[in-house]
Amino acid sequence: MTQRTRPTVAVGALGGTIAMTSADGTAVVPTLTGELLAEAVPGLETIADIRAETLAMLPSGSLDERTVLAALAWAKDAVDAGAAGVVLTQGTDTLEESAYLVDLFWDRPEPLVVTGAMRSPQSPSADGPANLIAAMRCAVAPESRDRGVLVAFDDEIHQARWVAKTDSMSTGAFRSPVFGPIGRCVESQVVYGVNGGGRPPALVAAGLAERLQQPLPRVPLVATHLGDRGDVLDLVAASHPDGVVVAGFGAGHVSAAMAEAVGRAAARMPVVFASRTGSGPTGRAMYGYPGSEMDLVARGAIAAGWLPPVKARLLLWSALCAGETDQLREEFTQRGAP
Known part of the structure; x- marks a missing residue:
């Protein structure tokens, strides 16, 4: 019998609460690399072969367009090199903005999924591991293709265009206020309630790398x-x-x-x-x-x-x-x- 080959998923870490720890048990700061973040989640390796990389180590309020678009370029290189999907982890404060910015320029059929956490890994009820597993399952699901950039959070799947952070503390902070989530993660499966397609075409990114070396708007x-x-x-x-x-x-x-x-x-x-x-x-x-x-x-x-x-x-x-x-x-x- 031929052994089934797991798909490859590239995981790019940008920092945020999902990667924050504290040395003295008080306030947390970004410390976990992408590699350590992936290794710390039990069962993640059974979903896909993971290629993790640290792209930044920042609280999300310190991210900017240049950093996010550099992550976009990294994600495109990853799928061009054979990755079946990409997961980006970051802080939640600007997650709705980063996801939409990447979505505007994402012109690949492979899924790109953004996730994070409301509670740090040292919290007794940390939500980062479950969110990362949901994002990973979303990234390898064939049904996720051609849907643009998605946000996986609290076992719900949202389109980047409509998702918003609607609560400052709750683990269910992310909602799509107008149209709702488009899918859910249920018993290890990704289930979509709406068909794909209908997404506006990506903005033309020709020369974007050179543009990022110049003063930005x-x-x-x-x-x-x-x-x-x-x-x-x-x-x-x-x-x-x-x-x-x-x-x-x-x-x-x-x-x-x-x-x-x-x-x-x-x-x-x-x-x-x-x-x-x-x-x-x-x-x-x-x-x-x-x-x-x-x-x-x-x-x-x-x-x-x-x-x-x-x-x-x-x-x-x-x-x-x-x-x-x-x-x-x-x-x-x-x-x-x-």
């Missing part, structure tokens, strides 16, 4: 608030960023005074507005008062659709990085839709 995120007169947006615009995203009320609304600031900024750079509510899209044609969605579009701003502010920012940043400045509105129309 600056795209700040400005949240509006009660009584906002646009002062902060004016200050931000005066610093000459490459674009800006405004997190607006409700379906993407702002005050009349803030709307004037949006118009001033939009005359100089791309301005995208998104909803700060955490669920639901920007409006299209419901309201017409100053500061409404129709008014902001008339002033030159771009609606983010269903994308929340942090992901609208990443799409704008990525499109600028890829040189797609003439198609920004079309990109948001396509990628901001379900």
Whole structure:
């Protein structure tokens, strides 16, 4: 009888709580390499042959676009060398952003799965091992192919485009508020409740490696608030960023005074507005008062659709990085839709 060959999965570690320990039993910091992280999880080696590597050793708040896109390049090299899938581990604070940034440029059919942990390995109820096993099973499942970048957490599988961290402490912190998870890990099996496909094509990454050696776009995120007169947006615009995203009320609304600031900024750079509510899209044609969605579009701003502010920012940043400045509105129309 021919012995069955296990698939190879590349595991890239970026740091985060899943890799944090403490020497004195108090506050934890990143210490575990990718190799040690993989070796510490019983049963992981029965799922796949693991090629683990440490890509960074950072808390997720210290990750940046350059580091995440370097991990993307590493992941592409891994599947080109024969890996059946890739797992990236990192801290949870920026996981929803890192996963979406990688998803925008991921043009391989092989699964790329991002995971992490809410509790450190030294915690009596550490969740990292279970999350890593779920991610590994997701990475080798044939049904995971052609689904883009996925997030495996608490035995649920989410699309990178819609997942969000919705709790600061719970092990069930990750949810897809609008459309829900697309699958689950049940009794060692990966089960999807929706068919694959329908994902927008990846952004063109030709020349991205060279682009990363140059100054990268600056795209700040400005949240509006009660009584906002646009002062902060004016200050931000005066610093000459490459674009800006405004997190607006409700379906993407702002005050009349803030709307004037949006118009001033939009005359100089791309301005995208998104909803700060955490669920639901920007409006299209419901309201017409100053500061409404129709008014902001008339002033030159771009609606983010269903994308929340942090992901609208990443799409704008990525499109600028890829040189797609003439198609920004079309990109948001396509990628901001379900």
